Amino acid sequence: MAEVSLRKVVKRYDDVEAVRGIDLDIPDHEFVVLVGPSGCGKSTTLRMIAGLEDISDGEILIGGDVVNDVPPKDRDIAMVFQNYALYPHMTVAENMSFGLRLKRYPKAEIKQRVTEAARMLDITDLIDRKPKQLSGGQRQRVAMGRAIVRNPKVFLFDEPLSNLDAKLRVQMRIEIKKVHQKVRTTTVYVTHDQVEAMTLADRVVVMNHGRIEQIGPPNELYHRPATKFVAGFIGSPAMNFIPCRIEDAGGTLQVRISDTIAFPLPREHAARYGGTSRDTKLLLGLRPEHIVDAQSGQGPSFQTFNATPDVIEPMGMETFVYFPIAGVQLCGRINPGIDARAGVPLRLAVDLNHMHLLNEATGQVL
Amino acid sequence: MSTIAIDKAGPSRKTKYGSISRDRAWALRWSYFFLIIFTIVSLVPPIYMLITSLKSSTEISAATNPWWVFHPTLENYIALLSSNQFLTFFWNSALVSVLVVIITMLISVPAAFALSRMRFWGSATIATGIFLTYLIPDTLLFLPLFKMFATFSDWTGIPLINRWYVLVIVYPTLTVPFCTWIMIGYFASIPKELDEAAIIDGASWFQTLTRIFIPVALPGLIAATIFAFTVSWAQFLYPMVFTTSTDQLVMPAGIITTLIKGDVFNWGQIMTGALLGAAPPLIIYAFLMDYYISGLTAGATKG
Numbered sequence: 189m190a191e192v193s194l195r196k197v198v199k200r201y202d203d204v205e206a207v208r209g210i211d212l213d214i215p216d217h218e219f220v221v222l223v224g225p226s227g228c229g230k231s232t233t234l235r236m237i238a239g240l241e242d243i244s245d246g247e248i249l250i251g252g253d254v255v256n257d258v259p260p261k262d263r264d265i266a267m268v269f270q271n272y273a274l275y276p277h278m279t280v281a282e283n284m285s286f287g288l289r290l291k292r293y294p295k296a297e298i299k300q301r302v303t304e305a306a307r308m309l310d311i312t313d314l315i316d317r318k319p320k321q322l323s324g325g326q327r328q329r330v331a332m333g334r335a336i337v338r339n340p341k342v343f344l345f346d347e348p349l350s351n352l353d354a355k356l357r358v359q360m361r362i363e364i365k366k367v368h369q370k371v372r373t374t375t376v377y378v379t380h381d382q383v384e385a386m387t388l389a390d391r392v393v394v395m396n397h398g399r400i401e402q403i404g405p406p407n408e409l410y411h412r413p414a415t416k417f418v419a420g421f422i423g424s425p426a427m428n429f430i431p432c433r434i435e436d437a438g439g440t441l442q443v444r445i446s447d448t449i450a451f452p453l454p455r456e457h458a459a460r461y462g463g464t465s466r467d468t469k470l471l472l473g474l475r476p477e478h479i480v481d482a483q484s485g486q487g488p489s490f491q492t493f494n495a496t497p498d499v500i501e502p503m504g505m506e507t508f509v510y511f512p513i514a515g516v517q518l519c520g521r522i523n524p525g526i527d528a529r530a531g532v533p534l535r536l537a538v539d540l541n542h543m544h545l546l547n548e549a550t551g552q553v554l
Numbered sequence: 555m556s557t558i559a560i561d562k563a564g565p566s567r568k569t570k571y572g573s574i575s576r577d578r579a580w581a582l583r584w585s586y587f588f589l590i591i592f593t594i595v596s597l598v599p600p601i602y603m604l605i606t607s608l609k610s611s612t613e614i615s616a617a618t619n620p621w622w623v624f625h626p627t628l629e630n631y632i633a634l635l636s637s638n639q640f641l642t643f644f645w646n647s648a649l650v651s652v653l654v655v656i657i658t659m660l661i662s663v664p665a666a667f668a669l670s671r672m673r674f675w676g677s678a679t680i681a682t683g684i685f686l687t688y689l690i691p692d693t694l695l696f697l698p699l700f701k702m703f704a705t706f707s708d709w710t711g712i713p714l715i716n717r718w719y720v721l722v723i724v725y726p727t728l729t730v731p732f733c734t735w736i737m738i739g740y741f742a743s744i745p746k747e748l749d750e751a752a753i754i755d756g757a758s759w760f761q762t763l764t765r766i767f768i769p770v771a772l773p774g775l776i777a778a779t780i781f782a783f784t785v786s787w788a789q790f791l792y793p794m795v796f797t798t799s800t801d802q803l804v805m806p807a808g809i810i811t812t813l814i815k816g817d818v819f820n821w822g823q824i825m826t827g828a829l830l831g832a833a834p835p836l837i838i839y840a841f842l843m844d845y846y847i848s849g850l851t852a853g854a855t856k857g
Binding site: 240266271291 | 754
C-alpha cells in the first residue's frame with residue numbers, strides 16, 4: 189500500500205490539452221473518487237497513474253517514487269475496467285491468478301489468495317466458469333477479484349459500474365465499499381456519476397476541462413462548493429441558480445431576484461456579503477431541498493414567496509416541484525402530503541441559511 | 555383496462571410477427587435454391603473424378619456412359635500408391651506445405667500483433683502496404699522471382715532452382731501478406747482493455763501475444779493456417795516453373811509431368827492422383843472446423 193501524488197501533471201494530445209496541470213496528494217488507505225463530465229480528463233488522469241498513457245509534463249509518484257517512466261507492470265497497481273476486460277479463454281480462477289502466475293508465485297499461495305478473494309466477493313461457486321457464463325455483476329466481481337489477489341499498492345477503477353443496471357450498480361457500490369473497508373488499499377476511482385462519488389469517496393476530486401475544480405470530503409463539496417460547476421454538479425436534482433443583486437435595505441442586506449421578490453439576508457450572511465459590490469451580477473444558489481412548502485419552512489431564516497409550478501414530480505418520500513421565477517426554471521422539494529398541482533399557485537419558502545452567492549462572471553462562490 | 559391493452563396489442567403483434575416469418579421463409583427458400591445450385595456445381599467435378607478413378611483405361615476410352623462404372627477396379631489406386639514416384643510427390647507436398655504454414659504463422663502472427671497493437675510511426679501505412687502486395691497476381695511475379703533466385707544461386711553457389719525447398723522460400727511471399735491481413739482483422743476485434751489488463755497484470759508484449767491474443771484469436775489463426783496450407787498445397791504454377799526433376803516435384807506438378815506423356819493422358823491415374831491430392835486439405839478442414847468457431851471473445855467485455 190502506498191500514497192499517490194500528482195505534481196503538475198499535464199497530458200497533451202497533439203494540440204489538445206486533456207489534463208492541464210493537476211496537483212493531487214492521496215494518502216495511504218484513502219479512497220479518492222475523480223468525478224466530472226465526460227471529456228474532463230478524469231479517465232486520462234487515471235490511465236496516466238496506471239501507466240497506460242504517457243505523461244506530457246509533471247510527475248506522478250507512487251509510494252514516494254517517481255513512476256513517470258516505470259512501465260505499468262512494475263508500478264504494482266491493479267485496475268478494474270468499465271467493460272471488465274476478462275480473459276475470455278480462461279476460467280474465473282485463471283483470470284484472477286493470471287498476474288500471480290506471470291510473477292511465478294508458488295501454486296499454494298496462488299490458490300490461497302484466489303480462494304480468499306473469491307470468498308470475499310462471494311464468487312466461490314463460479315471459480316471454474318468461463319466469463320461468458322457469468323452475468324454482468326458477476327463479471328465485475330471477477331474483475332475486482334483479479335485486482336484484489338495481486339495485493340497491489342494501488343487500486344484503480346475506471347467507471348467500473350457504468351455497464352451495470354441501476355439496481356446492480358447500487359449493490360456493487362456497497363460491495364466495493366465493503367472490500368475497501370477490508371483491504372484498505374489506496375484507491376483511485378473514476379466515475380461520471382456524482383452519486384457514486386458521494387457514496388464511495390473519502391475525498392472527491394471534481395474535475396472539469398482538464399483541471400481540478402475542488403477537492404474535499406463529500407459533505408464539504410455538497411455544503412461548501414467552491415465554484416458554480418461543483419455546486420451544480422454535486423447533488424441531484426442540481427442546485428438552482430437565480431440571477432440576483434445585493435442591495436441595502438434599512439441597515440441590512442437583501443438579495444433582489446425580481447422587481448417583486450427580494451429576500452432579506454440572515455445576519456451572518458449579511459456580514460459575509462457586506463463587502464460585495466452592489467453592481468456585481470450575482471447568482472443565488474439554492475438546493476431544491478432548501479426551497480420547501482411554506483408549512484414546512486417555518487423559522488427566522490425562511491422567506492416565503494408565491495410560485496406557480498408547471499411540473500410536479502412525486503417521488504414517494506418527497507415531491508419535486510418545478511416553477512419559473514425571474515426567467516429561470518427552479519426546482520423545489522415539498523412535503524409529499526401537500527396537494528400541489530401544475531398551474532395552481534403555491535406558497536413556498538426558501539431557507540436562506542443554506543444559500544450560496546456566486547459571482548456570475550467568474551463562477552466563484554463568494 | 556389491462557384487458558383492453560392486451561386485446562389491442564395482440565393482433566398487431568401477431569401481424570408483425572407473421573410478416574417477419576413470411577420474409578424469413580422466402581429468404582430461406584432462396585438460400586436453399588442457391589445452395590442446391592452451388593452444391594451441384596461444386597460436387598460434380600469430384601464425383602466425376604471418383605467415377606473415372608474407378609475405371610480401367612479401356613473403359614475410360616470406351617464410348618459408354620461416362621457417369622457410370624460398369625467394371626469398377628482399384629488398379630489406378632494400387633498403381634499410384636505403390637509407385638515410389640507418387641509417394642515422393644506426396645511427401646514433397648506435405649513437407650513444403652507444413653513448413654510454409656509454420657514459417658507463415660511465425661511471421662504473420664507477430665507482424666499482425668505489432669501492426670494492430672504496438673502503434674508505431676508508419677504502422678498503418680505498412681498494414682495497408684501488406685494488403686496491397688496481396689493484390690498483385692502471383693502470375694506476374696513468377697518470372698522476376700525465378701530470375702532472382704537463379705541469379706542468387708549463381709552468385710552464392712547455393713542450389714535453389716529445381717529444389718523442392720525453394721518453394722518453402724517462395725510460397726510465404728504469397729501467404730504471409732494475406733495471413734497477416736486476416737490476423738490484423740482478428741486482433742483488431744479484441745478489445746483494447748484486454749491487453750491493457752494483461753499489461754497491468756504484469757505481462758510483457760510477448761506474453762500478451764502468446765497467452766492472451768493467440769488463444770483468443772484462435773479462429774482467425776485457424777483460418778490463416780487453412781489458407782496458408784491450401785495455397786501451398788494447391789499451388790501449380792510455381793512448382794512447374796521452379797522444379798523439374800521428378801524427385802523434387804510436388805504433387806500438382808508431379809501428376810501433370812509424369813502422367814501426361816506427350817499426347818497420351820493417363821486419365822484414370824490423373825483423376826486418382828487429383829482425388830488423393832485433395833484428401834489432405836479436406837481432412838485438415840474437417841479436423842480444424844471444430845475449432846473454427848467464432849465468438850471466442852464472448853464474455854471478455856460487456857459485448
